[in-house]
Amino acid sequence: MTRLKSLVAFLAILSERYCYQGNSDEVGCYVAGHPLSEGNSFFEVTIVESGVRGTIAVGLVPRFYRLDHQPGWLPHSVAYHADNGKLYNGSPVGKQFGPKCTRGDRIGCGIGSENLNTGLTKIFFTKNGEEVGSVEVAVSAEGLFPAVGMHSLGEEVKVDLQAEWLSEEGDSMMMVDSHEDDWGRLYGVRVSGVLLKYVGKGKSNMDVGLAQARQPLTTRCHYYELEIVDAGEKCFIALGLASRDYPKNRHPGWSPGSIAYHADDGKIFQGRGAGDAFGPRCFRGDIMGCGIMFPRGYTLDGEGDADDCERQEIRPNAAAVQNVLHLNDEEEEEEDGDRESRTVTVFFTRNGKLIGRKDMVVPRGGLFPTVGMLSRGEKVKVDLHPLSG
Numbered sequence: 001m002t003r004l005k006s007l008v009a010f011l012a013i014l015s016e017r018y019c020y021q022g023n024s025d026e027v028g029c030y031v032a033g034h035p036l037s038e039g040n041s042f043f044e045v046t047i048v049e050s051g052v053r054g055t056i057a058v059g060l061v062p063r064f065y066r067l068d069h070q071p072g073w074l075p076h077s078v079a080y081h082a083d084n085g086k087l088y089n090g091s092p093v094g095k096q097f098g099p100k101c102t103r104g105d106r107i108g109c110g111i112g113s114e115n116l117n118t119g120l121t122k123i124f125f126t127k128n129g130e131e132v133g134s135v136e137v138a139v140s141a142e143g144l145f146p147a148v149g150m151h152s153l154g155e156e157v158k159v160d161l162q163a164e165w166l167s168e169e170g171d172s173m174m175m176v177d178s179h180e181d182d183w184g185r186l187y188g189v190r191v192s193g194v195l196l197k198y199v200g201k202g203k204s205n206m207d208v209g210l211a212q213a214r215q216p217l218t219t220r221c222h223y224y225e226l227e228i229v230d231a232g233e234k235c236f237i238a239l240g241l242a243s244r245d246y247p248k249n250r251h252p253g254w255s256p257g258s259i260a261y262h263a264d265d266g267k268i269f270q271g272r273g274a275g276d277a278f279g280p281r282c283f284r285g286d287i288m289g290c291g292i293m294f295p296r297g298y299t300l301d302g303e304g305d306a307d308d309c310e311r312q313e314i315r316p317n318a319a320a321v322q323n324v325l326h327l328n329d330e331e332e333e334e335e336d337g338d339r340e341s342r343t344v345t346v347f348f349t350r351n352g353k354l355i356g357r358k359d360m361v362v363p364r365g366g367l368f369p370t371v372g373m374l375s376r377g378e379k380v381k382v383d384l385h386p387l388s389g
Helices: 168-173 337-341
Strands: 003-005 007-012 015-020 028-031 042-050 057-061 078-081 086-089 106-111 120-127 130-138 145-150 155-160 183-187 189-192 195-198 209-213 223-231 237-242 258-262 267-269 287-293 298-300 314-316 343-350 353-361 368-373 378-383
Touching (some): 086 130, 237 287, 237 343, 258 287
Antiparallel strands (some): 042 106, 042 155, 183 209, 209 368, 298 314
């Protein structure tokens, strides 16, 4: 039988929704009626509302766990806490474990079946379908029961005891196209289809994760977008353009030959470490875009088929076919020679709306789509050709 305290439950299809109804002086706790087992080894909790403090804990406890304590606080229990990203393993003092979780995030907890008979097993936790970490714990004869704790007004969760877990290896086996060939340089970033995940240390400014496309933007491929799938700990995500030889340990926009719109503060950085106010901050679910408005007449040496964006040096050519996106009714200025002839307008969007634009000199070789990340848990989905097809 399910046990709960200071919570109100609403039955839903294959899941139950629970909201905190305490006075914030007492813990609200839910314990499932059946333990995890070899045939049902994983469950998942979606944070519907994070409430006042977001003090939501997801984990496993013994059958008769005290309902006035958060999971993980007492012996023989373990839990991942959303408000601080810490793991509590039988102690009221937690250890740093993973990213914080908030409204809309899914926290999963699973148990390894291979060692159940030995009394020890691996407990693992996930965030939004990706494993965060694991810990080995002792298992009693009665097993370990799914549990959720809450401790502030307004907190609400949805519990899915029938959730299924596919490992990263299983997901990758089903992938038809990894899209890894789209990227020329990857540092501290892992590619999984169109998803980029930050895997760096995230401890200092030298731990920048950089992903740079194999091809520069051209008159035929002049725009790209990313969606923030997970903002991670600090949403240090930057979208922009950079030269081919851009330093790997620098966020786009920080060094010469680059420009970028930064999600965490809404600033634009153009070739220096200090940014300027530019647009709104961006969060999980937001779509950021970056493109080039080429002056009339720009083309690429040896530009090939429309489906192919060749890596070539950009130069002006008055006889070339005009780009579909160009500077509206602006006259080209020729008096400053080569520098002027290589100046373009870079623009940025947020959720399909233009945020702003900046003029920039195109470095030799072109401007390459470049994404930077710098805090644990950050994930973005990138579409390098959103306007094609």
